[in-house]
Amino acid sequence: MKLVALVRAPSDPAVAAAALAEASGVALAEARMRLARQPPALLARLDEARADLLAVALRKAGLAALALDDRCPTDKDRLPVRSFSLDPAGAVFTSRAGDVLQVAWPDVSAILWGARVSRSQVERTDKSKSFSVGMAVATGGLKMTRTSTQTQRSSEESSEQVILVYARDGRAATLAEHALDFSCLGPGMQPSSTANMAELARRLRDPAKEAFFDNRLVQLGRRPLPFLAGGESSSRTATMATTRSDTSQSLDVLAEVMRQALAQGLLP
Numbered sequence: 001m002k003l004v005a006l007v008r009a010p011s012d013p014a015v016a017a018a019a020l021a022e023a024s025g026v027a028l029a030e031a032r033m034r035l036a037r038q039p040p041a042l043l044a045r046l047d048e049a050r051a052d053l054l055a056v057a058l059r060k061a062g063l064a065a066l067a068l069d070d071r072c073p074t075d076k077d078r079l080p081v082r083s084f085s086l087d088p089a090g091a092v093f094t095s096r097a098g099d100v101l102q103v104a105w106p107d108v109s110a111i112l113w114g115a116r117v118s119r120s121q122v123e124r125t126d127k128s129k130s131f132s133v134g135m136a137v138a139t140g141g142l143k144m145t146r147t148s149t150q151t152q153r154s155s156e157e158s159s160e161q162v163i164l165v166y167a168r169d170g171r172a173a174t175l176a177e178h179a180l181d182f183s184c185l186g187p188g189m190q191p192s193s194t195a196n197m198a199e200l201a202r203r204l205r206d207p208a209k210e211a212f213f214d215n216r217l218v219q220l221g222r223r224p225l226p227f228l229a230g231g232e233s234s235s236r237t238a239t240m241a242t243t244r245s246d247t248s249q250s251l252d253v254l255a256e257v258m259r260q261a262l263a264q265g266l267l268p
Contacts (some may be wrong), residue, residue, distance in 0.1 A: 001070045002051035003227060003253065004044040007261040008064040010035060019061035023054050038220065040257040045070060045227035064266045070227075072256040074248070078164065078172040083181045086203055093165070093173045103167045108208040110166040110262055112255050113201050114217025117159045118246045124152045125239050159222065161197040164255050165204065175200065212262050221251035228253065 010016030013035060021031040024044055034043050043065070044054060051067040058065035082096040090104035127149050163175040182189050182196040185203075190196045205213045224247055234243045261267040 001045055002048050002067045003042055003070050003257075004046065004051050004054050004058070004065060004067050005257040005261075006035065006037075006039045006041050006043055006058075006063060006065050007257065007266045009039055010063055016061070016063055019058060019063065023057035023061070034226075038216070039064075040216075040220070040254050040261070042225055042227050042253070042257075064261070066257070066260055066264060066266060068256060068260055070253075072249075072253050073172070074252050075174050075176075078174045080179060081173050081175045082179060084175070084184050084200075086184075086207075088207065091165070091204070093175070096179075101167070101171055101173050103165070103171070105207045106210055107168050108165060108204075108211040109168045110164075110212040110214075110259060111201070111204050111208060112164040112166075112217055112258060113161070113197075113213075113215040114164070114221035114251050114255065115159055115161045115219075116246070116248045116251045117157060117222045118248075119155065119157045119244070121153070121155045121243045123241045124154075126150050126152070161194065161218065162221070162251065163197065163201055163204065166259060212268055214258060214267075217251060217254055217258075220254055222247055223250060225250045225253060 013032070016035055017028060017031040020026070020035060020043065021028045024031070026034075034041070043058075044051065046054065048067075055065050055067035079093055079099060079101045080095050081093040081101075083094045085092040085094075090102065090107070093101045093103075127147055129147050161177040165173045165175065177193050177197050180193075180196075180200075182193065182200075185196060185199060188199055188203075190199055201215070205211075224245060228249055234241070236242070258267060
């Protein structure tokens with residue numbers, strides 16, 4: 001299966017909606033809704049042949065669209081960075097296991113700054129029995145208690161900023177907020193990890209002048225995407241229902257959309 005994505009907002013939304021409706025077979029109102037999402041955005045998930053045809057048709061209509069495999073690279077395909085060293089010549093990224101990715105600044109093709117969110121919602125139902133005078137009178141003493149049910153809901157959310165660094169030879173590194181040793185920033189180290197990620201993004205962007213830089217995924221990576229099924233799970237017992245969601249897959253897919261768009265000349 002493949003995903004069809006829009007990389008840039010259409011110059012004429014009405015013409016774009018008509019083109020998408022005609023090429024994909026969806027209703028015009030549905031086409032408008034899909035195009036209303038801030039790009040990069042997913043438009044469809046189809047088998048390989050249909051996805052390629054749709055992308056070609058949309059490009060002929062003037063839209064910056066592309067088709068890509070729905071199995072996108074993840075952190076397993078990138079170097080998970082623990083420590084780093086930045087100097088005027090380039091960057092050296094090192095994983096906890098000791099693996100190294102060294103890249104000169106002119107060889108950095110893209111720096112994507114994003115975020116991912118994990119959420120959990122718990123609904124707990126408690127039943128209790130208590131003595132009820134009214135129940136006892138109503139039933140002539142056959143039933144002395146009343147059963148009451150209370151439902152309690154709670155939710156938790158945690159977010160993590162991520163900077164993805166791509167080299168022109170295909171290598172890539174993941175700099176994740178919760179995994180980095182920020183002491184590598186030296187005197188520029190900030191009081192919070194959020195501020196440290198902003199400082200790190202600046203230090204990567206300034207010397208990598210030829211690299212494409214984008215921070216739209218800080219917001220877009222926090223949202224679940226349509227056509228992706230792996231981001232949510234649920235479990236249920238007699239007294240508790242738990243729903244968990246994670247937008248890591250959303251971030252990975254949108255990052256790959258942007259990487260391929262850059263390679264195909266659709267960005268910047």
